[in-house]
Amino acid sequence: MDDHQSQPSFWTKLPRPFVGLAPMDGITDAPFRQITARYGRPDLMMTEFVSVEALCRGIPNALLDLTFDEIERPIVAQIYGAEPEDFFHAAQIVGALKFDGLDINMGCPAKGVAGRGCGAALINDPGRAVAILRAARQGLDVWAEGEALSDVAASILPLSVGFTPRRSLPLSVKTRIGYDHVQIRKWMNILLSERPAAITLHGRTLKQGYGGAACWETIAEAAEIARGTGTLIVGNGDVASHEDALNRVRETGVDGVLIGRAALGRPWIFNPAFCTDTQQTLQIALEHARLFEVLRGMRRFAGMRKHLGWYCRGFSGASALRAQMVRATHAREVECLLAPLQWAEVMTSSQALVQQGHPEALAEEYRLSHIMTDVQKIGLSGTLFVEG
Numbered sequence: 001m002d003d004h005q006s007q008p009s010f011w012t013k014l015p016r017p018f019v020g021l022a023p024m025d026g027i028t029d030a031p032f033r034q035i036t037a038r039y040g041r042p043d044l045m046m047t048e049f050v051s052v053e054a055l056c057r058g059i060p061n062a063l064l065d066l067t068f069d070e071i072e073r074p075i076v077a078q079i080y081g082a083e084p085e086d087f088f089h090a091a092q093i094v095g096a097l098k099f100d101g102l103d104i105n106m107g108c109p110a111k112g113v114a115g116r117g118c119g120a121a122l123i124n125d126p127g128r129a130v131a132i133l134r135a136a137r138q139g140l141d142v143w144a145e146g147e148a149l150s151d152v153a154a155s156i157l158p159l160s161v162g163f164t165p166r167r168s169l170p171l172s173v174k175t176r177i178g179y180d181h182v183q184i185r186k187w188m189n190i191l192l193s194e195r196p197a198a199i200t201l202h203g204r205t206l207k208q209g210y211g212g213a214a215c216w217e218t219i220a221e222a223a224e225i226a227r228g229t230g231t232l233i234v235g236n237g238d239v240a241s242h243e244d245a246l247n248r249v250r251e252t253g254v255d256g257v258l259i260g261r262a263a264l265g266r267p268w269i270f271n272p273a274f275c276t277d278t279q280q281t282l283q284i285a286l287e288h289a290r291l292f293e294v295l296r297g298m299r300r301f302a303g304m305r306k307h308l309g310w311y312c313r314g315f316s317g318a319s320a321l322r323a324q325m326v327r328a329t330h331a332r333e334v335e336c337l338l339a340p341l342q343w344a345e346v347m348t349s350s351q352a353l354v355q356q357g358h359p360e361a362l363a364e365e366y367r368l369s370h371i372m373t374d375v376q377k378i379g380l381s382g383t384l385f386v387e388g
């Protein structure tokens with residue numbers, strides 16, 4: 001339980017060690033998180049980071065990025081910005097939207113973010129970092145203690161929020177091990193003085209961007225510094241599998257791990273018991289595409305294409321299929337692209353049934369031949385291979 005809470009936060013109830021989905025802008029949106037929840041069941045998830053400035057101005061996309069489904073719990077909203085006052089309002093909004101926790105991004109190295117004093121730039125501006133954490137905490141307290149919401153927060157939220165039961169949300173930080181050099185002790189002591197529920201450390205400096213290897217020795221040092229403080233340390237960087245995550249925990253003493261890039265096209269990575277073959281992978285790709293269309297709309301389908309590309313890896317014919325999948329404009333097109341694969345597999349079994357005189361097999365072949373005609377009609381047929 002942290003100082004600020006009367007109830008234990010979800011962080012303290014997580015299994016140990018825990019393995020969660022790292023936030024990735026433009027990737028860990030609601031459709032991806034829901035597919036990940038269905039097949040990977042990670043111990044926690046974070047949204048993509050959302051600008052507090054955009055949120056406070058009521059920009060619809062910022063609010064859209066903060067929609068989630070119950071299946072995603074525990075779900076943490078991640079926000080970024082530079083002005084402490086924006087965090088005060090944004091924290092109230094996040095509380096009212098019923099998230100399980102609030103995370104502040106102090107790790108993004110992108111020019112458009114760090115260049116404006118946000119994200120990893122805060123490592124070099126500790127006074128502002130502390131002011132941000134305090135403002136966010138105050139905003140969460142306003143929400144939890146039933147006080148009147150600030151005018152900014154109230155103007156953004158629907159009236160129905162007035163009936164939402166209020167509860168305290170834990171505050172956490174996701175950051176890096178330094179700005180242009182490793183400065184873990186100094187930075188950790190600053191953050192720990194604000195008693196966050198958890199600190200996620202990506203084992204690279206801002207200057208490193210994504211180059212080189214994440215330094216897990218420094219993450220181990222941070223875990224040692226935090227021991228006994230009540231703040232959990234979550235390691236992050238270059239983790240390739242669930243087994244890899246557990247090894248990192250054993251080697252460094254962190255409480256849990258977040259996996260980012262290794263989950264692309266492999267949302268089941270968090271579930272070691274889940275085995276998939278090409279057919280099932282492509283079925284999940286189609287399910288993801290349909291979900292994307294429902295939650296984000298056909299107009300935004302371009303945002304799904306990169307995921308489709310990531311699903312098409314590591315099997316015979318993957319690159320030919322990928323070349324077509326990354327041009328798909330809606331879920332039905334994905335379905336048609338995949339139909340020849342399903343057709344090839346199901347035909348084998350249905351032909352056997354036809355030979356045995358089963359009338360339902362004839363009906364199935366008729367249905368499949370229509371799907372094939374659809375594929376040819378929209379000019380999408382190509383050389384596709386079924387594995388094996």
Ligand SMILES: Cc1cc2nc3c(=O)[nH]c(=O)nc-3n(C[C@H](O)[C@H](O)[C@H](O)COP(=O)(O)O)c2cc1C
Nearest residue numbers: 022023024025048049174202237238239259260261
């Ligand atoms: C495309 C992309 C977008 C990212 N967006 C965010 C973000 O919104 N918030 C954040 O804290 N980290 C973000 N990250 C960093 C990841 O959460 C993670 O720290 C980093 O990718 C290292 O972990 P990995 O090696 O498991 O991918 C992003 C990374 C990538 C590749």
